[in-house]
Amino acid sequence: MMIRTFIALEIPRDPLSKILEIRDQNFDIKLGVKWETIEKLHITLKFLGDTNSDLINLINDELNNIILKQKKFELTFDRFGMFKKNNIPKILWVNFSKNQYLNAFAREIDQMCSKFGFESELIEFKPHLTLLRIKNEKLVPEVNKLCNVKIPNINFVSDKVIFFESKLLKTGSVYNSIKSFIIS
Known part of the structure; x- marks a missing residue:
């Protein structure tokens, strides 16, 4: 079975709440957008996509081995921005200041996943939180305005990695934790 x-x-x-407060203070909420919920905000380290359920325990074991060696690191929110397709904004995100430890951690996870037949990432890892999927071009001026807002220093340490299952429903995606790991 594939999941x-x-x-x-x-x-x-706490840092998520601060980012959402900045977003709400600088975005015309009356436009009726469907923001990603706070529970769904995360940094994707590796998207595997369709995964044979027979591999889940093997991936868990390898991920655990990586995390046992990993030290905690501090992250800092950097700025709001957009991913575009054909020059049309599609995703509003907030990213992080460059962090060599996070990048190395994501690279190690990518290499581990490639041992199980998943494609290695060809583009540079760009850690970000997806805040909004832009489906209405009328939102673009508001999104542009938000992208010019300066984010104050919001630093934090993240110590939890989650291996998620993602189900696509008509109402949007739903994430279920397969296994959680703590970085000590």
Whole structure:
């Protein structure tokens, strides 16, 4: 059986609340957008996609081995921005200041996943939180305005990695934790 999976770094609630407060203060909420919920905000370290359920325990074991060697590291929110397709904004995100430890951690997870037949990432890892999937072009001026907002220093340490199953429903995606790991 195949299930859709990804590996993510959880962000503590307090820094997330601060980012959402900045977002709400600088975005015209009356536009009726459907924001990603705070429970779904995370840094995707590796999107695996369709995963044979027979591999789940093997991936868990390898992920555990990586995390046992991993030390905690501090992250800092950097700025709001957009991913575009054909020059049209599609995703509003907030990213993080460059962090060599996070990048090395994501690279190690990517290499581990490639041992199980998953494709290695060809593009540079860009850690971010997806805040909004832009489905209405009328939102673009508000999104542009938010992208010009300066984020104050919001630093935090994240110590939880989650291996998720992602189910796509008509109402949106639903994430279920397969296994959680603590970085000590």
